[in-house]
Amino acid sequence: xxxxxxxxxxxxxxxxxxxxxxxxxxxxxxxxxxxxxxxxxxxxxxxxxxxxxxxxxxxxxxxxxxxxxxxxxxxxxxxxxxxxxxxxxxxxxxxxxxxxxxxxxxxxxxxxxxxxxxxxxxxxxxxxxxxxxxxxxxxxxxxxxxxxxxxxxxxxxxxxxxxxxxxxxxxxxxxxxxxxxxxxxxxxxxxxxxxxxxxxxxxxxxxxxxxxxxxxxxxxxxxxxxxxxxxxxxxxxxxxxxxxxxxxxxxxxxxxxxxxxxxxxxxxxxxxxxxxxxxxxxxxxxxxxxxxxxxxxxxxxxxxxxxxxxxxxxxxxxxxxxxxxxxxxxxxxxxxxxxxxxxxxxxxxxxxxxxxxxxxxxxxxxxxxxx
Amino acid sequence: xxxxxxxxxxxxxxxxxxxxxxxxxxxxxxxxxxxxxxxxxxxxxxxxxxxxxxxxxxxxxxxxxxxxxxxxxxxxxxxxxxxxxxxxxxxxxxxxxxxxxxxxxxxxxxxxxxxxxxxxxxxxxxxxxxxxxxxxxxxxxxxxxxxxxxxxxxxxxxxxxxxxxxxxxxxxxxxxxxxxxxxxxxxx
Amino acid sequence: xxxxxxxxxxxxxxxxxxxxxxxxxxxxxxxxxxxxxxxxxxxxxxxxxxxxxxxxxxxxxxxxxxxxxxxxxxxxxxxxxxxxxxxxxxxxxxxxxxxxxxxxxxxxxxxxxxxxxxxxxxxxxxxxxxxxxxxxxxxxxxxxxxxxxxxxxxxxxxxxxxxxxxxxxxxxxxxxxxxxxxxxxxxxxxxxxxxxxxxxxxxxxxxxxxxxxxxxxxxxxxxxxxxxxxxxxxxxxxxxxxxxxxxxxxxxxxxxxxxxxxxxxxxxxxxxxxxxxxxxxxxxxxxxxxxxxxxxxxxxxxxxxxxxxxxxxxxxxxxxxxxxxxxxxxxxxxxxxxxxxxx
Numbered sequence: 001x002x003x004x005x006x007x008x009x010x011x012x013x014x015x016x017x018x019x020x021x022x023x024x025x026x027x028x029x030x031x032x033x034x035x036x037x038x039x040x041x042x043x044x045x046x047x048x049x050x051x052x053x054x055x056x057x058x059x060x061x062x063x064x065x066x067x068x069x070x071x072x073x074x075x076x077x078x079x080x081x082x083x084x085x086x087x088x089x090x091x092x093x094x095x096x097x098x099x100x101x102x103x104x105x106x107x108x109x110x111x112x113x114x115x116x117x118x119x120x121x122x123x124x125x126x127x128x129x130x131x132x133x134x135x136x137x138x139x140x141x142x143x144x145x146x147x148x149x150x151x152x153x154x155x156x157x158x159x160x161x162x163x164x165x166x167x168x169x170x171x172x173x174x175x176x177x178x179x180x181x182x183x184x185x186x187x188x189x190x191x192x193x194x195x196x197x198x199x200x201x202x203x204x205x206x207x208x209x210x211x212x213x214x215x216x217x218x219x220x221x222x223x224x225x226x227x228x229x230x231x232x233x234x235x236x237x238x239x240x241x242x243x244x245x246x247x248x249x250x251x252x253x254x255x256x257x258x259x260x261x262x263x264x265x266x267x268x269x270x271x272x273x274x275x276x277x278x279x280x281x282x283x284x285x286x287x288x289x290x291x292x293x294x295x296x297x298x299x300x301x302x303x304x305x306x307x308x309x310x311x312x313x314x315x316x317x318x319x320x321x322x323x324x325x326x327x328x329x330x331x332x333x334x335x336x337x338x339x340x341x342x343x344x345x346x347x348x349x350x351x352x353x354x355x356x357x358x359x360x361x362x363x364x365x366x367x368x369x370x371x
Numbered sequence: 372x373x374x375x376x377x378x379x380x381x382x383x384x385x386x387x388x389x390x391x392x393x394x395x396x397x398x399x400x401x402x403x404x405x406x407x408x409x410x411x412x413x414x415x416x417x418x419x420x421x422x423x424x425x426x427x428x429x430x431x432x433x434x435x436x437x438x439x440x441x442x443x444x445x446x447x448x449x450x451x452x453x454x455x456x457x458x459x460x461x462x463x464x465x466x467x468x469x470x471x472x473x474x475x476x477x478x479x480x481x482x483x484x485x486x487x488x489x490x491x492x493x494x495x496x497x498x499x500x501x502x503x504x505x506x507x508x509x510x511x512x513x514x515x516x517x518x519x520x521x522x523x524x525x526x527x528x529x530x531x532x533x534x535x536x537x538x539x540x541x542x543x544x545x546x547x548x549x550x551x552x553x554x555x556x557x558x559x
Numbered sequence: 560x561x562x563x564x565x566x567x568x569x570x571x572x573x574x575x576x577x578x579x580x581x582x583x584x585x586x587x588x589x590x591x592x593x594x595x596x597x598x599x600x601x602x603x604x605x606x607x608x609x610x611x612x613x614x615x616x617x618x619x620x621x622x623x624x625x626x627x628x629x630x631x632x633x634x635x636x637x638x639x640x641x642x643x644x645x646x647x648x649x650x651x652x653x654x655x656x657x658x659x660x661x662x663x664x665x666x667x668x669x670x671x672x673x674x675x676x677x678x679x680x681x682x683x684x685x686x687x688x689x690x691x692x693x694x695x696x697x698x699x700x701x702x703x704x705x706x707x708x709x710x711x712x713x714x715x716x717x718x719x720x721x722x723x724x725x726x727x728x729x730x731x732x733x734x735x736x737x738x739x740x741x742x743x744x745x746x747x748x749x750x751x752x753x754x755x756x757x758x759x760x761x762x763x764x765x766x767x768x769x770x771x772x773x774x775x776x777x778x779x780x781x782x783x784x785x786x787x788x789x790x791x792x793x794x795x796x797x798x799x800x801x802x803x804x805x806x807x808x809x810x811x812x813x814x815x816x817x818x819x820x821x822x823x824x825x826x827x828x829x830x831x832x833x834x835x836x837x838x839x840x841x842x843x844x845x846x847x848x849x850x851x852x853x854x855x856x857x858x859x860x861x862x863x864x865x866x867x868x869x870x871x872x873x874x875x876x877x878x879x880x881x882x883x884x885x886x887x888x889x890x891x892x893x894x895x896x897x898x899x900x901x902x
């Protein structure tokens with residue numbers, strides 16, 4: 001049961017929201033100062049899921065840390081692994097073969113779609129459209145089955161290796177993926193009829209949780225949270241990595257700066273990701289899957305940064321090597337941390353009933369925030 | 372007036388939503404799998420479940436030579452090996468895996484140069500006690516279990532060809548898409 | 560049941576023959592009816608809960624309860640009730656103890672009392688009150704008191720918020736509900752539930768345009784009165800963690816839960832009586848028609864519940880006061896003209 005703070009400052013009431021709360025998206029604790037229904041201020045209290053990744057990374061070799069990278073943002077694990085692998089490959093100047101790059105892009109975009117389905121599900125659940133919660137997970141099962149075909153796991157994949165990918169796409173993968181994407185397009189249209197066009201949904205999300213573009217940039221938002229405020233910023237365009245510069249896709253941007261805008265950005269991103277996957281499957285070249293790698297990877301002393309567009313935003317891994325098997329410093333910049341910083345600005349003046357919608361629209365994963 | 376129209380369009384949007392729900396309510400089959408009566412039938416061959424130590428089919432001896440490469444590769448210090456003997460007779464006296472820490476990441480299987488370790492699709496490995504997590508190698512080589520796939524076997528499974536619109540490579544690497552040279556994948 | 564010519568008369572005569580007190584007989588008969596109604600109410604709640612879970616499962620592409628009591632899980636609710644029965648009865652330390660204990664009864668008892676006036680069939684009605692409609696409307700206001708008592712006495716900010724929201728919502732939707740019922744009363748020219756059903760011999764009331772609007776208003780207000788989505792903010796699980804009944808556990812919680820579903824069935828039964836012709840229908844026995852029509856309305860409520868998201872409290876109150884109330888008043892005026900014109 002959630003605890004309640006007993007202090008009352010005049011007319012203001014301090015309410016403790018979480019860390020155990022059905023709508024807190026993990027172990028998030030918010031200290032909310034209200035008067036009546038209006039939120040005056042909001043202070044996030046994080047750290048309940050801190051697992052010490054950065055310190056841990058200093059005690060493991062690069063290849064050994066990679067399975068752990070999945071557990072940062074466990075909802076979008078492939079992109080976390082991708083960021084780490086990009087960083088190591090830049091550090092050690094490894095050239096990844098083309099086929100591997102395309103496979104990476106396919107998996108990363110499928111992961112983005114799966115992660116956005118979780119967003120859809122949990123966001124709708126917070127607004128009491130419980131059916132969409134189950135539909136979202138039902139759709140995600142189709143994608144997760146594809147991942148299981150590829151690497152054998154359904155949540156924390158360890159799908160990449162330093163220097164490439166471990167396996168080729170299994171036989172029949174392309175055909176299966178295209179079928180799944182066809183089904184998902186139909187289901188997304190259904191979802192639009194069920195939720196997006198729904199008058200009640202619009203009433204709950206339009207004009208709620210507004211953050212201007214300037215504020216969003218100032219507070220470190222990235223990803224769909226930023227693009228929902230009209231800022232056209234996507235790492236796949238701004239600093240292309242892997243083979244994104246060869247693929248044709250649009251970056252979803254909405255100008256409304258509110259919860260509805262962020263929601264629409266994510267739904268549109270799902271469709272664009274499907275486009276990317278289909279293009280990548282068409283363009284998949286023949287070739288090796290792994291670069292030539294030494295048995296024990298000892299990158300030359302230096303620093304490198306791997307930056308990817310995770311489902312939540314701009315995820316970077318910064319590595320400092322001193323020539324050893326293990327990194328000297330592993331720094332992770334997680335997008336949800338910046339997005340969470342913008343939460344007080346979005347919530348001031350809103351009603352407490354809107355708070356849940358706003359938190360849902362930022363799509364927090366506490367594993368990302370706390371590492 | 373716009374308010375009144377707004378009411379009707381709002382009502383219509385709700386009715387459209389109800390139609391979607393109705394359509395789904397009549398949709399079959401349902402996605403519930405009545406576990407444990409029904410079990411997932413087709414698990415991918417690459418499924419990373421419980422481990423198995425393989426035997427050489429001709430001699431019947433374990434392939435494991437207690438070289439310790441899997442022990443070194445593991446990120447979570449799951450494997451403990453006590454070797455015995457030397458040279459050709461080297462074998463593990465004790466081979467212990469502490470599954471409580473295992474990530475099921477597959478690095479040990481990839482590290483093994485003798486195809487001695489494999490992961491099977493067996494995922495029902497829960498126990499009532501922490502002691503059931505510690506597996507000695509007697510448990511790991513039980514006979515009536517799915518054999519799983521070692522790294523080489525996994526790489527030998529059929530794979531996808533190049534895409535339809537892929538540009539034809541000018542100088543195609545030998546071996547095409549399926550089987551890269553075996554030595555390149557060790558990156559511990 | 561009484562006013563039922565089948566059992567009452569012979570029992571009364573048998574009693575009279577013995578020369579026992581008439582007052583005692585009436586008292587015992589009333590007690591018998593009360594017991595029957597309570598059992599019926601709990602039975603109905605059990606069935607409706609199971610039904611809701613099954614329908615929810617269908618809508619969500621999954622099977623609902625399917626283990627307890629055969630392939631259709633019919634004993635699931637019983638198992639859940641049994642579980643609640645054996646749970647520890649936790650009363651928060653700093654709460655208002657007496658209010659906390661009494662609150663569930665303030666919600667449960669009016670729900671039982673209201674069933675007195677519902678006609679299941681031409682002869683099955685607990686008591687044919689001449690002012691049946693008025694009685695029901697009056698009784699339906701009592702649960703609001705129970706809600707605020709539960710919210711306040713729990714000594715929990717979430718519960719208090721939930722309780723206050725619940726009362727705000729219920730008050731907002733009480734008036735349009737009563738006005739919609741008033742339209743029916745005007746057409747039927749009587750407050751007696753039995754007369755209203757009989758007046759629908761020439762056609763169900765819902766077929767008349769003003770009464771159709773009244774039905775829609777009644778239905779929406781029924782959703783609001785029973786805290787069903789889109790009006791379920793008082794017990795919004797994802798926002799207030801069950802709102803006003805967050806501190807209740809075990810059997811006390813079971814009371815809230817049962818009352819909610821029983822009052823849902825009750826309001827659908829009332830809608831059936833007022834608008835859908837009650838027990839009228841060819842071929843099948845009247846009770847079957849009555850329960851069938853009520854079942855259709857309950858299904859509609861469940862269908863809406865699992866489709867639509869939730870409204871915020873200010874949107875709920877705005878909708879009730881600024882839209883439903885004027886609409887109900889307008890409907891009443893038009894219906895008044897038409898009703899006078901008809902007679």
